Amino acid sequence: MPTNQPPKTNKPVSESLYGQLLSQMSLDSLFFIRSRLQSPWSIDYPPIKNCMIFHRVMEGEASVETSNEHYVLKRGDFTLLPLGKGHILSDGSGTEPVPLFDLPINIAPGRYENLHFGGNGGKCSLICGAVTFTHPLTKRLIKSLPSSITVHSTSSQVSHTIKTISELIADEVTNLNPGTTGATSKLADLLVITAIRDHLDKASTDTPTWLGALKDPRITKAIELVHESPSRHWSIAELAQAVGMSRTGFAVQFKQLVGNSPIDYLTEWRMSLAYSAIKQTNKSIIAIALDFGYQSESSFTRAFKKVIGRTPGEIRRIKALT
Template sequence: MDALSEAMRAVRITGALFFNGEFSAPWRFVTPAQDEIGPTISPDSERLVLFHLVTEGRATARTAGHDEVDLEAGDIVVFPHGDAHELWNGRTSRLFPGTRLLPKLANGEMAAEKWGGDGPVTRIICGYLGCERHAESLFLRGLPALLKTNVRRSPAGAWIESAIRHCASEAESQRAGRLAVLAKLAETVFVETLCRYMDELPPERTGWLAGARDANVGRALALLHRDPARAWTLPDLARASGTSRTVLAERFAQLMGESLLAYLARWRLQLGARLLLSTNRKVLQVACDVGYESEAAFNRAFRRTFGAPPARYRRERKAGQPTAAEP
């Protein structure tokens, strides 16, 4: 059972590599927050994860309110919540004019640019992962504003970097399928980064990824995400996870910050919200699809979480109106 894979299958994800930069020191560039850049590079995504892979040279990264992070070749720096950030090497007041990338980004193309002075060269490939808001309560939950790992420390990571460099070097070619390959590579590099981050978590860390890494909690999470509509009970999940219900309940609460059944109820409602917006199914059918025995029970729970009953939520969201509350 792989909780991370099951969770990622449950969230609509798109990815792309969008920038291949060659910078000579001194240089500096700023990436706006997801709210500013998202409508251009991924207008259908509710959340944007931004990342940069250093393939040669050195750089420093920083986002507001956090310490600087030094980067070297093979490092990937990820901004899981799409925060505005900057990268640089050397001192300069001149910013890379990122606005000139907009036409290519709007067309879904990969831009290649050179910029900077006459110092040491740093090569960086930038990408993003676009996903639904539900990702914030799953594999993005509890992640810091910035995280770093080095892909060259594992054979799989080294292969991914090699493939990305090869595809980026052919960004200007017109070979069929190249954009699809770049999109899959962007998703792959993000998953690899998450896996390495999970492996490096200290034993005392809590949060979704810590729960997914735990043998018993991870199996329970995978089961819930694989079959959320099943009438799960704590004893059922404990037996399927190979532990006692007391141990599972305590460990789940410790790592996840809520009870197992509370987590399941919240996830069912998020799935219900997605079905309301992505299908024309009646509210009763949606309720049944996510594990509710009656439309009335679904309506009550949905209104408590989203601030509006399902039918009104669907109507207002499709009309572009914000609802009273979002989880």
Template sequence: MDPLEDVLTLLETRSRLSAGLVAGGRWAVRFDAPPVVKFNAVRKGSCQLVVDGVPEPFELAEGDCYLLTRPRSYILRSDPETDPVEGSTVFAGAVDGIARAGQGSDVFLLGGGFAFSNRAQDLLLGQLPPVLHVSAGTPHAETVRWALAAINQELTGRPMAGALVAEHLAVVMLVHMLRLHLEQSPRTASGWLSGLTDPVVAQALTALHGNPAHAWTVAELADAAAVSRSTLAARFKAAVGQGPLEYLAHWRIELAARRLRKDGATLASIARSVGYGSESALSVAFKRITGTTPGEYRRRPTRT
């Protein structure tokens, strides 16, 4: 099992596309902290992105895109001297899926956001920087540009089921953005995403995700990665921030949490499916990691 695919599937990753933004002349638009993980792509022209808490603005050129991994307010603008208007006002006047700012049509941005299941934020994005900026000038960005062009074609051509196809393409774009970040900036990643950049740790992660119910030992994982136990333990802890068996315990709880939400299986059945021998063993681990019991978690209203 591919760990990245595994996590994105577990977290029920889905996209929401928003109205496009056409702007020209001198303009600036302020946006409140988005309730979803926001992305925008510059399909035409150039502009600046200013994110709350990030000291320097990002210069966005045609073909660039970015992902906001934190719920922070931000500004898109032509220049720092123009006073921003509220995004809610600008997008309230959108016509045929296009909002307008300033005068003219020098710039066109395509945007949207990603939503996840309620335990996703820390697992997937908690260790990433607040902004992932993918520059069109890098050769690795070709796949992201392809996805963006395909999204744009689906939205503007409006074929049958075009909106649905565009939303699935946006998830494809997210996968590529995460891949590009790991390839270009492996040292800035941490947590399990960082582990995917280390071939030894990646082998162990793949083994764990392939059979999470197995009673893994560090020795077995070291054999799977073709290194010594001490080497695996040290590299896994350095990359992921926790030992391999501690990581396995947390991943099992993520799997159990999804089953508690998604089906009516008994706690005993869920415990066996994720590698715990009894309801009590799962309950103790679940409370230790999540701070709540499986029963309380199952009854809690779902948040997205």
């Protein structure tokens, strides 16, 4: 008889599920700032909705202060604020902060900015940036993350990867090489995803959020089955049987960890894939509907709008304008 208590595991989330979830993170670069600062200096970053903000110290050190955190970044350290939370970035001297958008920023072509600011004291160099997200699946993942994720400069592979990507971004922003906009945007996506991946690997098994579902092997298996066959007309009973749980126990556990019922999650995943297909291909709406288990365009459109907030036709028209 199946039990309702999953075995404990400290293993990282499966790479296949990682790839599926992270590949659907639809990010768009908002801005990049190559900052060269000298003490005393202090910058007030405002909160930015649906945005992740990051900083990496290239030289010197910097202090980050939010409403509930205060920590120092040393050379090579990287921090990500996934919820776009307002914060003070400073040299820690207590200098009155200047609002970010009041600073004497030198705006370069594209989304790139160079900042020289402060006094005549100690030097600090940073690469800073912001990426936006509007995809519903991305929003769900981001809401499960802590208010900040920091990767310290060590000999780890993750730290080395972040160092390499940051230096490439800094070079692109400084030199404005041909193709810089596209290259830097992809690098920023990779930078953010690397930090999130590292956090997910280290997240506690007992995390009482959606991330916790990714550490429960049976709920993870159910999610993987949905991802592998999104067009299949799954029932709760079928999924429960496939992962060795009772129908009721599975439904309760899934809802508790994921925040949605299994069937609602199936619909959300289908619409996530459909959203990408609409934006990235020229397939007809009815063809995409059929790909994801819908027999009519009208039923697909209703489900799509409920999850995404717009109709497939509206997304296709927006794509045509960009």
